[in-house]
Amino acid sequence: MDDQNKNLILATALSFVVILVWFVLFPPPEATAPTEEASISAVENNIALAPSTPDAQAAAATQAEASADDESPRIAIETARLTGSVSLKGGRIDDLSLKDYRVSLDDDAEIVKVLSPVGTPSAYYALYGWAPGAGLALEDVPGANTEWTLEEGTELSVDTPITLSWTNSKNMIFRRTLAVDENYMFSVTQSVENGSDTTASMAPYGILARHGIGEDADLPDLKNFFILHEGVVNVTDGTLTETDYDDVRDFEVNPNEGAQAEVYQVQKDGWIGFTDHFWMTTLIPEAGQSFKAAAKYDNRRKIYQTETVLPTMTVAPGATAEVSTQLFAGAKEWETIRNYEKNGVIDFLNSIDWGWFFFLTKPIFWLLHNINQLIGNMGWSIIGLTLIIKAALFPLAYKSYVSMAKMKELQPQMEALKAAAGDDRQKMQQGMMELYKKEKVNPAAGCLPILLQIPIFFSLYKVIFVTIELRQAPFFGPFQDLSAPDPTSIMNFFGLMPWGGPEAGTLMATIFIGILPLLLGISMYLQQKLNPAPTDPTQQMIFAWMPWVFMFMLGSFASGLVVYWIANNTITFTQQYLIMRSQGYKPDIFGNIKSGFKRKSKADEK
Secondary structure, eight states, rough: OHHHHHHHHHHHHHHHHHHHHHHHHHHOOOOOOOHHHHHHHHHHOOOOOOOOOHHHHHHHHHHOOOOOOOOOOOEEESSSSSSEEEETTEEEEEEEEEEEEESSTTTOOEEEEBBBBEEEEOEEEEEEEEEEOTTGGGGGOOOOOOOOEEEOSSSBSOOOOOEEEEEEESSSSEEEEEOSSSSEEEEEEEEEEOOOSSSSEEEEEEEEEEBTTTTTOOOTOOOOTTTSSEEEEEEEEEEEEEEEEHHTSSSSSETTTTTEEEEEEEEEOEEEEOOOOSSEEEEOOOOOOOEEEEEEEETTEEEEEEEOOOEEEEEEETTTEEEEEEEEEEEOOOOHHHHHHHOOOOOOOGGGOOOOHHHHHHHHHHHHHHHHHHHHHHHHHHHHHHHHHHHHTTTHHHHHHHHHHHHHTHHHHHHHHHHTTTTTTHHHHHHHHHHHHHHHTTTTTTTTHHHHHHEEEEEEEHHHHOOOTTTTTOHHHHHOOTTTTOOGGGTTTTTSSSSSSSSSTTTHHSSSSOOHHHHHHHHHHHHTTTTTHHHHHHHHHHHHHHHOOOOOHGGGHHHHHHHHHHHHHHHHHHHHHHHHHTTTTTEEETSSSGGGGEOOOOOHHH
């Protein structure tokens, strides 16, 4: 077997190994369907953990049980963007859906549900109350199962708040007023009027409880993808902390409560909650308010919990105490969250997972968002963003392409050096260095734009993957979700037929790729034809296969990212072609890869 055939087999084997390794390292995220056994477990063990209190005696009190809602009365929540209800049992906000978002692109798809009551699979709810201090027992304060009375209002809407009330056996009147804005922010005002003849101490708290599914307490609808944070997110006096769900399960056990817990002391500003891919719930005390935040996990009942506990309040007989907090429950829309941050929620934009390259992902998304505001189509906005990025990098690209053109011109001399040196690699390297020095060529100059593209590409991938603005964002024709892989395939005649292609993320989808990956492979091939070929035959073969390997590797990526790469390759090819022509070289795109261009003759120039 000659060396050329050996190299071909080696390159082919390496290509398939790369594809298989990629498929193993980046498997498609799969939602875990709740089992019947897990659902029953969630209903039977529907207990939320008791809040941590500043008072040691109160901290040792029994847990506040959040039992199933059954037939308790409910008060409707209805705004332009939200629909749901508040249960009078516990006064819980436990039924909330988002009118603007659907679970899929199907015409009959349901709207996205954020919160669910106890008694349903994967219960997820917010509840508020008072932790008893000196002079009070647990039954003297409202808890998770207190039966509240509607005192004011009939429906919770933007213009109509509601007030709930409950009176204990000591003639202490507790009230809770709930209000909601035009987006996703609830205001919760808790008050107590001490009608007893003794002074009472208590600490107001807020709790977000999320029931897990299965033996390992996995939650449904999680992507479980390494570049995406899903779990607890909180800000403590300017410090952002992100804790994945599996890390919450590893917290040290709190001896007073029999549960894993991590406690944060907040001096002035902060918030805590749960974040998923596109949705979030967050407890937000008033700006400047000190409080204690905690993240917990109850291994017995498979319940995750975040909480905020405000300082203990002492209420004299005849006096009234009041405290206000906020609850965010909705979609992680950049503009909406930014407005909340401008209105006093410190560092709220950091609730979006910008990643390690936040110094790139934030401005890239800002630019993409504003371009989309002008164009109104996210696909064309990605292409416009690519044009701007390429324009910003053009000075470096110009030097790089000029260097590549000179390198391409030197290829015949480099081949001659290789033939003269034979197997003496040191002699060949010395000869090449002398040639570069003589012709004033920097072989590394062509690498800089490529190196700069790597963090930009990763940052854009992060933006496309984590931001809700790309979710179900249409481009044209069959491309109706730029955050999803290309839906076209030879199996549906590239989108011409009404049926779908292979399921995204499967091996079939990796093999039977769509239009966008094909265009990506072609654009990479054409761009590669302008670059100087390596002198080593094996390297030549590997580089020749790279466009087609990447075509399959990136076929399962978000189509918005593939659109960016196609646009980037096309613009790069155009720039490089024109610059090489301006330097006196006439690229031969479809010629032999070793002589891909030729110097213009004087006759050509005329």
